[in-house]
Amino acid sequence: MAQVFKPSADVWLRAILVTAALTVASIVVGGWVYLHSDWVTDVGEAPWQPVPFSHRHHAGEMEIDCRYCHYTVEQSAQATLxxxxxxxxxxxxxxxxxxxxxxxxxxxxxxxxxxWNRVVNVPDYVYFNHAIHVDKGVGCTTCHGPIQEMALTYESHSYSMAWCLDCHRDPAPFVRPRDALTDLRWKPTKDQIAANRRRLHAEGVTPETMTDCYTCHR
Ligand code: HEC
Ligand code: HEC
Ligand code: HEC
Ligand code: HEC
Ligand code: HEC
Structure with a gap:
């Protein structure tokens, strides 16, 4: 058979294909990193507010309970501003x-x-409910970070699906006694985690189904 391309042409073609594949891959990876970076998700940045309200002053130094201002948090989906x-x-x-x-x-x-301008937000297609979490003993600072240290309120981390799932796969290390809900200094001990696991099981919490898509997208 007559040789249409010189053997060196094959090397060139391979080199071009490999370069093209790497370029596409780096655009995809770069785009993903960009979209999930703190810069795009507003983490760490406080939005403008009509009054420069300080949680550090009111909740941290004066120790006003979170529920004094966010008073629907135990009964309803929303915490209320x-x-x-x-x-x-x-x-x-x-x-x-x-x-x-x-x-x-x-x-x-x-x-x-x-x-007030919103700080924490999940998209509309995500179902979230405060009362359910609070009732099981998930504390405010477990989800919102050290709010009591913030002079102006900002997101302490991104509220991504991966973040929700990290806890839904195994909530035992993250729950606390109901009366420590707004305790700003609470930390779990090893014994508590084992006790939590038993308690959650007794209360019918099933981590096996907490990662079902329907739980959060209904
Ligand atoms: C339980 C009482 C209490 C409530 C409720 C309260 N504050 Fe204050 N606030 C204070 C006190 C006390 C001070 C400061 C006194 C001082 O440091 O001289 C203060 C200070 C402030 C300041 C001055 C800046 C600072 O933080 O030192 C702002 C602004 C402020 N409050 C906004 C608000 C807003 C907005 C609300 C409602 C969402 C609110 N406060 C609710 C007690 C309260
Ligand atoms: C004196 C009233 C007051 C107290 C006490 C208080 N907050 Fe707030 N909180 C506010 C106000 C006002 C805003 C809206 C302005 C802002 O974002 O700073 C707010 C906003 C927030 C936000 C952001 C919500 C959003 O999406 O915009 C979170 C989260 C929050 N508070 C959690 C807490 C927690 C946790 C505690 C207890 C450690 C607490 N707050 C105690 C008044 C209060
Ligand atoms: C399991 C995690 C979790 C816990 C526990 C939690 N929050 Fe939230 N909080 C969220 C999420 C997620 C949002 C955003 C909800 C949305 O966009 O609809 C939010 C929103 C808020 C807001 C804005 C208003 C609203 O209701 O959307 C406030 C205020 C707030 N939380 C305060 C609190 C306080 C106070 C506590 C403790 C009593 C608490 N949160 C416990 C995850 C949590
Ligand atoms: C720190 C732990 C933790 C985090 C973070 C968390 N959850 Fe949960 N979630 C729980 C626990 C514990 C329950 C209680 C499960 C039960 O009662 O069966 C729960 C229950 C729920 C339920 C009700 C499930 C039902 O059976 O009705 C929804 C909806 C939900 N979570 C959504 C979310 C979303 C959305 C996020 C992220 C924005 C989130 N959760 C983050 C611990 C967490
Ligand atoms: C514990 C709650 C929770 C469960 C369970 C859950 N999701 Fe999500 N999902 C979220 C949250 C929160 C977001 C919004 C993420 C954001 O804004 O970055 C989201 C976003 C998404 C998106 C939008 C694209 C993206 O990644 O931002 C898709 C698609 C999605 N979820 C599919 C699923 C599927 C499929 C399942 C079941 C295998 C599932 N989710 C289970 C909480 C959940």
């Missing part, structure tokens, strides 16, 4: 003239809601 009334229970008495708090006083006087 506080209204001007909640702030005014104290700020009608302290810091009453502060410029920083003018938006709070105005909203209160006009009966308008305070519009």
């Amino acid at each position: 506080p209204t001007a009334e909640t702030c005014m229970t104290c700020h009608s008495k302290v810091w009453t003239e502060a410029d920083m708090l003018r938006p709070v006083r105005e909203a209160y006087a006009e009966g308008r809601p305070l519009v």
